[in-house]
Amino acid sequence: MLHTDGNVTGQDNSPWLSIDLGAAASVRYVRVYHRPGYLFRTQQSELRIGDVAITNAAADKSRVTSNVLVWKQQAELTSNMTEILFDPPVVGRWVTFQNVPPPATTSVENRVLQVLELQVFGQVLNVTARRFQVGPID
Numbered sequence: 811m812l813h814t815d816g817n818v819t820g821q822d823n824s825p826w827l828s829i830d831l832g833a834a835a836s837v838r839y840v841r842v843y844h845r846p847g848y849l850f851r852t853q854q855s856e857l858r859i860g861d862v863a864i865t866n867a868a869a870d871k872s873r874v875t876s877n878v879l880v881w882k883q884q885a886e887l888t889s890n891m892t893e894i895l896f897d898p899p900v901v902g903r904w905v906t907f908q909n910v911p912p913p914a915t916t917s918v919e920n921r922v923l924q925v926l927e928l929q930v931f932g933q934v935l936n937v938t939a940r941r942f943q944v945g946p947i948d
Contacts, residue, residue, distance in 0.1 A: 825923035826874055826908035828864040829930060836899040837932035840881075842892045842907060845924040849887040852924050853911040857881040857894060859902035874906055905930050 837859055844852055860877025864870045881894045909923045 824874075824908055824910050825921065826864070826906055827923060827925055827928055828874075828904055828906040829928060830863070830865075831903050831905065831930065831934065833934050834861070834901055834903050835930075835932045835934045836901055837896060837905065837930055838899045839893060839895045839931050840905065840907075841927075841929040841931075842894070842925060843927040843929075844887060844890050844892065845926055846890050848924040849890070851911075851922060852883065852887055852909055854909075855883040856908050856910055858906045858908070859900045859904065861903050864904055864906050874908055877902065877904055877906060899932060901935065 840857060842855075842857075857880055858874065858877040859880050862873055862876040864874055864877070878900070880896065880900050883892075905928070907923075907925060907928055909921065911921050
């Protein structure tokens with residue numbers, strides 16, 4: 811598991827948490843456990859799954875958005891757990907959850923990633939499995 815350094819001095823405006831599944835996997839669902847009492851701080855969060863490695867906060871900050879956006883928070887959180895289902899499953903090696911607060915968010919505390927746990931459920935694919943990128947066909 812990799813993540814940003816938790817810097818709350820205002821330099822890390824979109825903190826993220828990334829999990830390397832070790833190999834390409836067919837992801838069926840993801841559960842995000844949020845920090846109780848701080849749901850209001852998770853705003854416009856995003857979940858991305860793909861094959862682009864996200865391993866270093868400084869070097870990979872611009873690469874986070876390279877993986878496919880598979881979910882975006884549309885409303886204020888009302889539960890300490892968010893379950894995100896995929897039908898059909900999404901294929902990728904890297905799962906990244908990122909808090910993307912609106913630019914008007916001035917308080918650095920409201921830009922901190924308030925996640926207790928990120929669980930990924932699915933099945934690792936065998937080496938010969940064919941993978942297809944989700945997206946428009948040219």
